Amino acid sequence: MMLIQKEDLSLSLSLNFLHKFSSNSSDRNSETLTRGIDVNRLPSTVIDCEEEETGVSSxxxxVSSVSGKRSERDDVDRACSGGNISDEEDAETARKxxxxxxxxxxxxxxxxxxHNTLNPKQKLALAKxxxxxxxxxxxxxxxxxxxTKLKQTEVDCEVLKRCCENLTDENRRLQKEVQELRALKLSPQFYMQMAPPTTLTMCPSCERVAVPSHPMAQPRTRPIHIGPWASSAPLAHRPFEFDVFRR
DNA sequence: GCCGTTCTTCCCCTTACCTCA
DNA sequence: TTTGAGGTAAGGGGAAGAACG
Incomplete structure (x- = not known):
């Protein structure tokens, strides 16, 4: 029974793309000529290798993969890349x-x-x-x-930097406001007319502001600006797109 | 079912080589 | 021609997860 996986389908699409490229192999050949090492040499025994590997039950x-520990796997890899590299050549090109x-x-x-990961079958097909x-x-x-992860980290860093700057500005503004209020000679009557102080708490996971239901608390007519961290509901509980903190 | 072993794959850090200004 | 910086293929270690006895 042949089950065609979705990934395999998309891989075959990319392989079509590959054929389009492969038809124009002048680039490859020129590189081969200009450099001593031919990385691009099509392994003569690659098909045999694939068949052999498929036979290995992993x-x-x-499907299958190059089994064994890393050294053994590398041996098989070497075999797949032609298998005709002598020890001297091998030592010579070991770290080229x-x-x-x-x-x-x-x-x-x-x-x-x-797809940013490949299953063994896709890997073999692509390598071939x-x-x-x-x-x-x-x-x-x-x-x-x-x-990709490094780039994303840099982007995240920039976003955090901007957020920090916004919060600093906001903090500065609020400090100024507090100073202005303190400067006012407020009468006790003024205090009596004021709504009770509101303590804002923020949910750490969804970053939404929760206003406590104080019996004296009145609904504000003016929206509370919380800054960049108070994201809108659809963005709340957004999972990390990149598992930067996986470990 | 639990446990230890083996194998594979991944991530991370590092090294070595290549290219280019 | 030399050199240093940046990019990148590859090596090696460790962790996680699955299969097996």
């Missing part, structure tokens, strides 16, 4: 920086837009199409997620 994978071509990056980006090792695709997605 308890966690929905492998630059992905523009096409490969574009395709990876496109796939990332659709790009002529990369599955590990490379995995690493690329990991690094891409890290970059």
């Amino acid at each position: 308890p966690n994978s929905t 920086k492998l630059r992905l071509s523009k096409n490969q990056s574009a395709i990876l980006e496109e796939t990332f837009k659709q 199409q790009l002529g990369l090792r599955p590990r490379q695709v995995e690493v690329w997605f990991q690094n891409r997620r890290a970059r």
